[in-house]
Amino acid sequence: MSATLPVNDAGAATPARRSPARRLLMAAGVIALVAAAAYGVRWWTVGRFIQGTDDAYLQADSMTVAPKVSGYVAEVLVGDNQTVAVGQPLVRLDSRQYTAALEQSNATVAARRADILRGEAELAQQQASIGQARAQLDGAVSNEAHALAQVKRYEPLAVTGAETDERVADLRNTARQASATRAADAAALQVAERQVANLQAQIQQAHAQLDASLAAADQSKLDTDDTLVRSTIAGRVGDRTVRVGQYVQPGTRLMTIVPVQDVYLTANFKETQIGLMRVGQPATIRIDALPGADLHGTVDSFSPGTGSQFALLPAQNATGNFTKIVQRVPVKIRIAAGPETRKVLLPGLSVNVDVDTRSARDTAQRIERENGRG
Template sequence: MNTDENIQTQPETWQPKKKSPFKRLLILALLIAGVLGILYAYQLPPFSPNYIETNNAYVRGKPVVVSPKVAGYVQKIMVQDYEWVEMGQPLVQIETDQYEMKVSQAKAGVLAQETSLQKIKQAQTSAVANVAVMDANIASARASLDNARVAYARMAELIKIDAVSRQAYDDASTNVKKAESALAQALAQKKNAEQEIGNVVVNEKSNLVAIDNAKAGLALAELELSYTTIKAPVSGRLGEITAKEGQLVAVGTNLMSVVPPEHWLIANVKETQIGQIAIGQPAQITVDALGGKQVLTGKVVQIAPATGSEFSANKTDPSTGNFIKVAQRVPVKIAFDDNQPNVKEISMGMSAVVKIEKIAK
């Protein structure tokens, strides 16, 4: 058979083989699945979760610094690192010698002032008695003056009839003047005695103030002596003890810290998400230290009034020209729900992952 005959046997028109509708649907399904996978991976609608998640969260607490209120040498440390202590439990003992001497000195000062008060009271009694004596002297002087005046009046009548001598008359006149002078002297002495009573009263008041001052000094000395035994301000677990026996410590020296068992969580949420959070919203907490398997629950109790950078010591200044926009974080305080035994196992500073339920729209 020749070539021309082969050509004549082929069809006059050629068309490509049609694709199967099943394959088209398969390709379309794969494309849709890929888009949905991308949306799901980036948590975009319609796969946006109903919660806000952040791993920028840390356990916080309120450690209490233990510091001495008086200076001195550390005599004894009565606890160990990380030990549980109760409120009021002795922790550190500072040497008491100088403070015991201050107490003794203050007691002696109180005793001295009280002794002075007794002397003043005796002086007051004596002054009152002296006034009574002056009253008696005044009464005697008045009687003497009255007698002298009667005698002078009688002499004045007798001298008129030359019944007495001139000398007797002059003596009677002199006796009146002496009696008047004695009365004036007695009155002046009584006034001085009364003034002495006033002085004694003033001295008594001054001494009472001195006694109160001495007693206050004694109370202060006893208070400082009590401060030599440093006690736990709250119940909790100790941190690392930085004090050493024999160390000279000043007032306010950080000896150790007590961490109470109360904990909460600070979750730093992006500023773009903070509008979806409100106080009272429930939260799920996964603490890294617990293996990430035990989920704790809590509630939002507070939202910071500013971003975390505003509370930083080194704030960024966008006005310098070197500006890179970064989503800021707003601290959100989350309180753990009650009756969760696992909360006792966590410590301050631990990391966590938090899921906060969004506000219902």
């Protein structure tokens, strides 16, 4: 029995109505086409300029706490994971030996200052002695002149017989004694004057010894102060290994201060991704410890070399078994986050980061034009 087509009032056959499922499929196709077109437009204008990586971790410029002097730990002043401020005491070493050395240095300084005072007193006394020797020389010169004048006066009288030869001989002897006394006083004056230079040299030496003693005292003071180890940055205590009674030497690691308030991001991008990256470009940051929260940041700087360049054992590529591996470049990114968010940002946390390189589109176009001309 054959099927019959529906007929209209005029008796002519009409096509079957389209089913609802077919209309839904056509609508879905149109929507998919529009969505694909929208996605394509967005990828062309935005998506192709977004460079992302999951090889990224939070970091902080931690400070290793180590003493400058050796000694036994007398007291540990902070606990594990404690927040500390700049200059806060962390560890105190036994300072008795350094205090004794400081007192000895101060005593040496006092002795050197006493040497200077003694030298200055001796110099003043020597100046007085010089004055006395000069006065004695002046008296000896006068006596010598008088004695010589007496000899000249009595020698003619002895020739005429008015004075005896013995008298003239005594006068001559007195004149010779006066000359000898004058020469001795002159020599004594020279010795006294030369002694001044010697005393001045001794005073200068005492000043030099005083400077050396002051330097030693300053060093002793520094050593005494260094027995109290302080924090040079603000942060939180981590990896605390120091214990009371432990003997430590300069450079011994006691603990680490982590500046958690200054955490930043180091993202390792492939070398094929950094062509359009520039300092100042915005970044979207997703931290595993904060699911569903997107943070924002800014590209701060680029490493001067790939990670392999700073490896402990860098690969030697000049060999016959070379295999090309895509290198990664560490990129430092500053994080813009409030104080409450930073409380959960810890160095070592894993991060996914996307960098928007659209600001370098003009640069990319210039590079393409240059390559096209080349």
